[in-house]
Amino acid sequence: MALIRIIEAQVSSSTVPQPLLIIGGGVVAFLLTYLLTFGVIKFCAKFNLLDRPNRDQRDRIHKKPVPRLGGVAIFLGFIFASLLFYVTNPEVQGDEMIRYILLMIAALLLVVTHAYDDVRGLSAPIKFAIQTVAVIIILGPWNWHFYGIILFGFSNPFGVTHGTNLPWYQQTIISVFIHTPDITWLAIPAVLITWFWFVGMTNTINFIDGLDGLASGVVAITGIFITIVCVIQKQYTIATLAGIFSGAVLGFMPHNWSPAKIFMGDSGSQFLGLMLAGFSIMGGAKVALALMVLGIPILDVAVIIVRRLRRGQSFAQADTTSHLHYRLLATGLTARQICYIFYGLTTAFGLLALSLPRNVKIIGLILVGATMFFLIFWLDNLQKQREMLLQATPSPAREPHSSGEDHHTPAHAEG
Template sequence: MKLMDTPGGRKIHTGYIPSMGGIGFVAAAFISILIWFSYENLIEVRYLLAAFGLMFFVGLRDDMVNLSALQKMGAQVVAALMVIIMSDIRITGLYGFMGVHELPLYTSYGLTLITIIGLTNAFNLIDGLDGLAGSISLVSFVFLGWWFMYSGYDAYAYFSFALVGGVLSFLIFNWHPAKIFMGDTGSLSLGFALSILTVLFIDLDGTMIGAKGMKFAAPIATGVALLIVPIYDTLRVFLKRAAKGKSPMSPDKSHVHHFLLRMGLRHDQVTLLLVGVKLFFIGIIFLAQGWGDNILLPAVLIMAVLIGLRLDTVTLRRVKKINAESPPVLVKREKKKPQVHPKMLRKIKINEN
């Protein structure tokens, strides 16, 4: 069908690469769900599966005909409201952060809707590098699957692990040099699933009794740590664009992964570096498991900013060094008269006539 991702513009690949790789792992997830889920499991996650399927078809349509931003946003709102209202998956409070425990119903709906749409699109924006979006989501799905299983929410654990299997198999072909891209078909689907499961984790952890499962005293900080890379990258890009007087939605090459590529790192090195940063924050969450959001959330945000500034400084220094060592594009050449070596004259028989 010649559904290729064409190089040029903001694209950093050079050849024509097949897109829409999300078809493979989303289809695999649904097949495994149909095989392994009990009837009770299917009933429990039916609205999540319906909304997940809707986001898949929206991404598929966008890859084929390029939907407008308004059309994609409308579909995301519909899918999010399906889960928020019908499954009652929402942020019900701030769980003690700044002294706030429970939120009014419509405030809860609005905050959850903004969170889901924001996280979905933030994840979509990091899908610009071989293996990056898949690797970042893989770490989060493994954590969420383990936590849901440990805490007794089997249906959501199985859903997370189904996506782990699908993404792992996709990464075999998406690792640098990529043979296929996930496209919006995959990134919108994964971003939506991650945002829903993260919101569910925050609310369940924030309202659970410690004896029921693995209890984190800072559910909001833990949720932020699970998606720290797309959250930081999106906020960084929007602030940089606004500082330059540009629209926050205007496309450019100012994302973290673009910046790191310019310092000479390969796609796989950038991916492993950002995955390492994410694992560092998850490690901090485990080490400070008993700290509340009043302490841990500001600490996570401050550390993210400091690490980001450090990466920017090191990268900028490296880019300047590379530019200084590179030869100039236009070099002034001295004009020299053509010369013939004397040995050539002795070898050539001259016709004196």
């Protein structure tokens, strides 16, 4: 407690350099989450809150039950560290503090309800409704004004930096019908785009949480890049918050690395997605950065949704074969090797996003799309070759007394 009071006093004194706050907050979040995860593992083991390998007949990698509530440890580590290094910072005032509080209330809602989902289960419509309520909280509507986070403008890669009375397509920021966060009919498109961004990001992270260390590693790298961009733009308080978040996720990774001792569960993936969506808007929209760094997972989810809709299937159902990481797993790559591929792509596109000027960032987005197209084309060809090989290979005669099938299911490493 004495150490905590010392940290609070130093942070609130305005004498601590901002870079030290960012690094210190990240380190403390790392240590807190790392230690808290041990407690969550013991808690889950004591109360039998475990993911069973044969619960849904999709797990071949994990042979033993694994705890699922790792997201609770990440959330607590982030909260405690942000209270020490962000909330006590005198630079954080007014609207920014309100946005932080609203974001934390929404995060608490998602973590609590999806922790219940990890243990007991919730239907897809209920989870969808909870996500929508979380977005409404984040918007902060009150007295005909939005006090929270709302995305009502985008950086225009084709904008002209000099000149007055420019047409909308040459302006550096393209607004979504409104220029101020007032609650009017014109705000409906901005509200819908904000809802789509938050719900889309939370579900994207949830969908890629399919292999040990995959989602946590990709999110940690993305958080680091958001931190760097905030520092470059001199948005130090947001950089502190993003740095704390990155540290918390990194603190969970040693426990989640293959073979995982604990899964983050939906409580973790929903929290991680919500925070990334929020950080990419707070302090100036960094949507292009998030789209580039998370381009492969986002496009993977988009392709899966389109394919399911074309087949008349629900896009909310669980999938252990179609996602990019599962298809890579089917080629013979290990879970760790696939994580390295995703980490490499995430880092490469993050560096590209940092190096490209604003007016040519569209090139980076095109490169992300081209990379995804190449991966899909390559995997589709591999799948066709395997199917042709199986058709050409005669099947062994089945024993006449066999009374059942050998259920050979896709590999799965994360719940």
